[in-house]
Amino acid sequence: MEVRYATAPDQVPGMTTDRLRDRFLAEDLFVPGEVRLVYSLEDRMVIGGAVPGEAPLRLPCPEQLRAEYFLERRELGVVNVGGPGTVTVDGAEHPLAARECLYVGMGAREVSFSGGVFYLVSTSAHAAHPTVRATLEDAEPVRLGSQEGSNDRTIYKYIHAKGIQSCQLVLGVTVLAPGSMWNTMPCHTHERRTEVYLYFDLAQDARVVHLMGRPDETRNLMVADRQAVISPPWSVHCGFGTRNYAFVWAMGGENQAYDDVEQVAIEEMR
Numbered sequence: 001m002e003v004r005y006a007t008a009p010d011q012v013p014g015m016t017t018d019r020l021r022d023r024f025l026a027e028d029l030f031v032p033g034e035v036r037l038v039y040s041l042e043d044r045m046v047i048g049g050a051v052p053g054e055a056p057l058r059l060p061c062p063e064q065l066r067a068e069y070f071l072e073r074r075e076l077g078v079v080n081v082g083g084p085g086t087v088t089v090d091g092a093e094h095p096l097a098a099r100e101c102l103y104v105g106m107g108a109r110e111v112s113f114s115g116g117v118f119y120l121v122s123t124s125a126h127a128a129h130p131t132v133r134a135t136l137e138d139a140e141p142v143r144l145g146s147q148e149g150s151n152d153r154t155i156y157k158y159i160h161a162k163g164i165q166s167c168q169l170v171l172g173v174t175v176l177a178p179g180s181m182w183n184t185m186p187c188h189t190h191e192r193r194t195e196v197y198l199y200f201d202l203a204q205d206a207r208v209v210h211l212m213g214r215p216d217e218t219r220n221l222m223v224a225d226r227q228a229v230i231s232p233p234w235s236v237h238c239g240f241g242t243r244n245y246a247f248v249w250a251m252g253g254e255n256q257a258y259d260d261v262e263q264v265a266i267e268e269m270r
Ligand SMILES: O=C[C@H](O)[C@@H](O)CC(=O)C(=O)O
Pocket: 153, 155, 172, 173, 174, 183, 184, 185, 195, 237, 249, 258
């Protein structure tokens, strides 16, 4: 498991493209036949990818967690970003179609993956909530934006205060309509939570130009399909694609209030 330390906003001026990408972008989470994990010390979020081949893959317990098993003191959100697959939790099979979600509560000892392409997000936990699977319909879709604004999109909230219960994890999927390219504009920060975006279902030759940094000191990252961006609590997180795409957004931190954000007016951005 790769470990990434947290970053202070005053480190951003002067950072080269490579240094920004090393800190904030996870480029290679999805490797066939492997479970890849990145441990970010921003709110101790672990993100990862599991791409099972012929044989199922097991969620390992990296030594950096100093735990007997991965979910001893953690909870996990899984989203299938590939074809149909199954997540097995302590012997119980949970089939997941594309874009569906499974929450796995603290205390589950054995998690394995077969079929599909699974994106993993884990936060630290202090209580055991039930393991729950959710489909897109379960997530009570909310349509936001407009065609004129090039941001006609549907937000599916899976794990949140009024949905699947968790200790601190908040997670959902946003899908942009064909011809819409912008997510989260106007954008925001949330000083009480770190957020990670995983872009997926983006054409191979397309890119998302992701904006990060303090609102008045933004930088951009060129992001390809199935790459994730870590946004510290002080950073904006928004982007526009050269085509439409979907993304998984996931947060961890002080609270679970989706609307506890500092809105940023476009005029404030630099
Ligand atoms: O804090 C919330 C997150 O940034 C996302 O939910 C935003 C998003 O999916 C969108 O506007 O498209």
